Amino acid sequence: MIALSPPPFHFHPLKSSTIPMKSLRSDPPEYSAGGRTRTHALLRPHHRTNPFIWFAAFLCVILILLLIASVVLILIIFLIIKPRNPSFDTTAATLNAIYLDSAAYLNADLTFLVNFSNPNTKIDVVFEYSSIELYFLKRLIAAQLIQPFVQRSGEAKLLGLHMISSQVYLPPEIAAELVRQVRTNRVWFTVRGTFRVRASFGVGHFSYWLYGRCQIELTSPPSGVLLARSCRTKR
Template sequence: MPPKLISDAKRRTHPLVWLAAVLCTVVSIAVIIGGIVIFIGYLVIHPRIPTVSVLDAHLNKFQNDLAGRLEVQLTIIIEAENDNAKAHASFSDSSFFLYFIGMKIAQLKADPFEVRKNSSLKFHYAVVSDSIPLNPEQMEKVDNDLKADLSGFVLTGNTRVQWRVGLLGSVKYECHLHCELKFHPSNGTYMSSPCSSRAK
């Protein structure tokens, strides 16, 4: 049986390996602490996240002619609200679509804007649709709406929000708006309950 070779020499870890291990540990701790601080800051402010909502609306015109073409005019007031007392909010890519019985009849857009802390900003949209051709089923729906003095639209879309949190950086998310707008066509009265965005 061949003899076993036993060495008393101890393996030493290269100093660069120790340095790399120390640096990785420091970076990991910094990332964890930074994440905890940002998370706590987000939790502190999160209950008062900025929102967009339909504040009011009015149906100015809703009629169809004998040829089966619908004319619609509406005024829609959308409010961007930031009731946080500690941070401004930046809104961008704001785009909303207005539908009637499944037909997209208008797009409402806004350039990037900022809402200061504890403040709000209102946008008045005057929607004047092109003459909309209706099929027999859609014509019947419009006639029924006029007889019942009740007509409904759907407004849906998104806006991106960036929320500045001082030295902690910023929080980014998307607000989604989906509202049913109901009116009395006889006088244009808006009769829907309040509708605000949900954050994604």
């Protein structure tokens, strides 16, 4: 028996495939109508920042830092000095006369002492504007301005005021209530003060508005005396 040998196997060398260089290149750039490439058109041209802009930014930073330093300094001063509001009070009052003319027009004569006190130990205050108003049942019946004055730290100041009401019209219900209070020997008034205060400490100062209010009770004239009072002062 004769064995058949397989046919001889021949190796054929593979031919190296060359990739055209054109296929490795990216797509050609697209041009816009003006002749510039689209990629170049999307990029903004680079410009140098104007030195004036840098200088303005530097000044803004300096001003912000100065502002922050000023706020911190003022806060520290406030914490050390601990400023307090001056107080307004009515220490004495006399109702000299009060009557109604034609049952509708008020005539009244009232004198009282107001006390201004500065509780601060390191701050002087100046009352640049002071207005005192007298009310009966929320009806303004007299007003007076006070000349500006200075109050040193820890100082108290008494001022005498003479309030006169002349022919002040009162609605019927308010006039009836006034007659009733005079008959019962208990007459109530409201004293309101509006003040523009400037506080000074060293080389610094600040101004603010201050409001005082007192409820006072007096006996009937001709020698009406102060029976009770309730005062408060706030900003």
